[in-house]
Amino acid sequence: MILANLTTADLTERLTSRAGLALGIGPFHLRLTSDVAAITPLLQQLYRHYPLTDQVIRDFHLHLSGSALHRRWLRPQVQLLVDGRAPFEPLPAAHHLPALEWGMNWCIALRCNHLxxxxxxxxxxxxxxxxxxxxxxxxxxxxxxxxxxxxxxxxxxxxxxxxxxxxxxxxxxxxxxxxxxxxxxxxxxxxxxxxxxxxxxxxxxxxxxxxxxxxxxxxxxxxxxxxxxxxxxxxxxxxxxxxxxxxxxxxxxxxxxxxxxxxxxxxxxxxxxxxxxxxxxxxxxxxxxxxxxxxxxxxx
Amino acid sequence: MLLNALRQPHGLPKLSLEDWDLLLRVARRSRLLGRIAADLSQQNLLDQLPPSVVNHLQAAQQLVSHRQTVLSWELNRLRWALADLNPPLILLKGIAYHHAQLPPARGRNFVDVDLLVPPAWIAPVEQRLLERGWVQPKLSRYDDHYYRAWMHEIPPLRHRERDNEVDLHHNIVPLTTRQPPEAALLLSNSVAVADLSAEAPPLPVRILAPTDMVLHSLAHLWFDAQPDEGLRLRDLVDAADLMRYFGHEAEFWTQLPQRAVALHLERPLFYGLRYAQRLLYLSAPAATCRAVAKFAPSYPVLRVMDILVPLALMPEHPDFPRHRAALARWLLYIRAHWLRMPPLLTLRHLLYKSWARLVQQVKPKTPV
Known part of the structure; x- marks a missing residue:
């Protein structure tokens, strides 16, 4: 089963649930959760071919987080969390997809020294x-x-x-x-x-x-x-x-x-x-x- | 789960996949993934684990062994650079454990080379390193003063080409602590480490005496609490490893409380021993426990610490951070700051730091 098989409601549900969206990306397994609604259509377009995975051990646990309430109007931001921690400074809210991609790069570069x-x-x-x-x-x-x-x-x-x-x-x-x-x-x-x-x-x-x-x-x-x-x-x-x-x-x-x-x-x-x-x-x-x-x- | 992994690595092959998924995350966060990997590979258990787990463990081991190589080389360079100056040079923490092949070195990631020299040697050693290619970052006048007047180390040095951090210490706790230990006491008890290789640089190196090494890692644990990271479980693991190893000599256990008194580190030892026994199942002779019990705080304080310390020491579930753990980390951070600096100085320091941050924020920023 690939991401394209999920309905929008299904995808949103997974992204916002505890279990998250689990994808196989090359040799790695990614678990993604997000409270940034704008990322959903982009995943549907650009990530649609990726297989959903039921692997229990996920190599990267990422969470894409929107701004807290007080930030929503004043310079809204997006922050990528890896295992609950932010490896880099928040980005402007519009840069959600680059934040996700760079976060994944960071994980691969730092953690995959077995290759x-x-x-x-x-x-x-x-x-x-x-x-x-x-x-x-x-x-x-x-x-x-x-x-x-x-x-x-x-x-x-x-x-x-x-x-x-x-x-x-x-x-x-x-x-x-x-x-x-x-x-x-x-x-x-x-x-x-x-x-x-x-x-x-x-x-x-x-x-x-x-x-x-x-x-x-x-x-x-x-x-x-x-x-x-x-x-x-x-x-x-x-x-x-x-x-x-x-x-x-x-x-x-x-x-x-x-x-x-x-x-x-x-x-x-x-x-x-x-x-x-x-x-x-x-x-x-x-x-x-x-x-x-x-x-x-x-x-x- | 993390504690069990540290206490009984041989039980890990039975762990479920769900538990592994979480253990990898919390161990990495606590800087203990390399340690768990080292324990497992020492006991030849790696091939009994799921392949996806082995990948992470191997990657962690690879990184640790690379850091150990790189920083040992940095030490080699330092020793050559300082050889004809011939200062007494004492290795601290990671590089000391690694160089003297002590148990906490296994799988331990270290990011910098920590050195201790007598206070009078700081200036010539710093000068020599600056002449030989190490550089200091440009610091604001305040930050430079903060290091030199109040801290136990000078601003970090980095070699121009190699970019490894070298921290030059003249004491093991900040000078602003109510009663910092006398540096001379640490130096006079330090012990020489023999070099294994025949091509070792001419400058000999020393490490702290066993008791002092334990007290230093405990001082580090309690004085270096961070608001986000809390207390470093890794420091407690180091101290417990050292106590177990040196504790084979009965003498060590009698000297430990006496030495804590001499270095004014009674309370760090009390708490360190208490939580190493409770969390890591360290066993200590009854006489030592009785002697150390005299360093206990008042009963209500102890009750509060018994609640706060495990909360701040143990990593949280990465997906479900708890407010009370954050509060515990914050309170212990305040406590650490309190121990390190008199209250008025702390106030002055925090005021200055918030002012500096405010100025930074108001300045126009370039987009990331």
Whole structure:
């Protein structure tokens, strides 16, 4: 059963009840409660493909809380609570969805040290995955969004999860936050791309969330193997440039960009080494999405 | 449930999934998840647990062992930086437990390196560290004064590249406490720790004497109450571990009450022993209990503390916070502040702090 199967009344009931709404998001189980009514239609739109879960152990317990009475008229705010505590300052009330997404990022980044977490987008065809590690602003999410509208399956756009036991990539399909300018480019590239509302002046600028494809979510339990390492870099007006990268370079770029490379110590070293060995590594400079996607099609 | 997990980790494989779901949350909040993970893996019980639980425990262990590596390295750097200055250097709390391989070190997350040096050594040590790449955050004049005139440590230092916090102490409780212990007493009783590795830096390090170490962790428990976090159960667990470990020597138990008198920490010991016995099932010799009973407060105060302390010490159900627990935390925070500072100074400090906060709020803020 997926979230779309719930009626609005059902969903509201779950969100406001003690049991909460329990969703499976990649390998994680989330329990969400909320007293912010405005989040419900957004969940119905952007979270509709996620499976409801009856797992008893939930990895993250989140509560989205609206303002107390005296705040309702004067600068209303929204606060995300993790296990009853607020990891960050409240946000303006209109930023409920970003608050939820950042709260989940915070939980994953801090608590999931049983996995190696690369700062990378990952897409796959069958078992073969492209890993796209990049710094913020290098167009990783945008390229990832374009690829998933070109026949690739979404594994992740932010946390590339690597299982230490065998180096497999675990899918964690989530909403993809896209910055304002890139939204138009994506809509031109893939008219079927489905965006949520735009949130203005968040701490990451104006952004809208791309709904993850239902098929990708349905295949969340199917791991993939790293086959290509692509280091994307978006540059306004740049000509397309796909260059091989030496394994040493690739190793450094993956390791220094991971969320918890140091925390995992020796096992992270082995995992990244193995990943680089099993991949063809390239850097990709691009400005136009169609050309970038076509170049990757030829390569793979 | 959390107490049972700490007292009898071998019973955990029988825990229901519902209970695990809650235990993971409260243990994490009490900073004890790593500890529970360490106990379970020591007893080879991890493979009897549900996989989703094991993931959380392994993640917690991974983080703890990483912090221990990072902060041990920070200590190594500190010792090299201070080597030719050769100050007496005493390790406190987490880094001491870890370096001396004491029982509370297992699975214990520590966030900073706590060091104690004689008061006269503060200035040269601070100066040397500032020359060697450690930096101090820019503090307002008031905050700097607060640290230096009233506290037991100087403003935290951080290395420019490594960003680990180093807290340099000259005492174990704030100087504004009615009767702070004499630093010289702590130093003269401290003991040297042998280095395991042959490549250890030339500067030797010491730790507090067993009795003093217990008293320090208890002082920390009672003096450092926080309005939101309450009393740190973790500190009581540390103290109970240490008492159990050092208590194998009968001498320790006779010295403990005497030492509490010498360091003016009678009341912290009284409460610490009381709640370690009640909550963590610590057993202590009858003679020690009799000696410590002399440090008890008046009967009505004790009754009130018996209600407040467990409320403030135990983590709450994260989904159902209780008003009386919040009240207990707040009252014990006030009490801690009262112990740390004379009332007029507290008033002055709180007034200043609320003024500073008000100014902050009125200032135009940049959006987050």
């Amino acid at each position: 190696l977490m690369l700062h990378a987008a990952v897409v796959a065809r069958g078992e073969h995955a492209i890993v796209l590690p990049a710094w913020p602003g290098h167009g990783k999410s945008t390229l990832c969004a374009a690829l998933i509208h070109s026949g690739w399956r979404l594994l992740s756009d932010e946390f590339g999860l690597v299982r230490p036991a065998d180096g497999a990539l675990l899918p964690l399909p989530r909403l993809i936050p896209i910055k304002n300018a890139a939204v138009t480019a994506l809509q031109t590239f893939a008219p079927s791309a489905e965006f949520g509302p735009t949130f203005y002046a968040t701490r990451k600028g104006d952004l809208a969330h791309l709904c993850p494809p239902g098929e990708s979510i349905a295949q969340s339990d199917q791991i993939a193997r790293p086959r290509w390492l692509i280091f994307p870099r978006w540059q306004a007006g740049a000509a397309l440039n796909l260059q091989p990268v030496s394994p040493t370079q690739a190793f450094l770029r993956v390791a220094t960009n991971a969320f918890n490379y140091e925390t995992l110590g020796g096992s992270a070293f082995t995992l990244v080494t193995e990943m680089v060995r099993s991949c063809n590594c390239y850097s990709l400079t691009y400005s136009a999405l169609p050309a970038a996607v076509a170049a990757l099609e030829t390569l793979t």
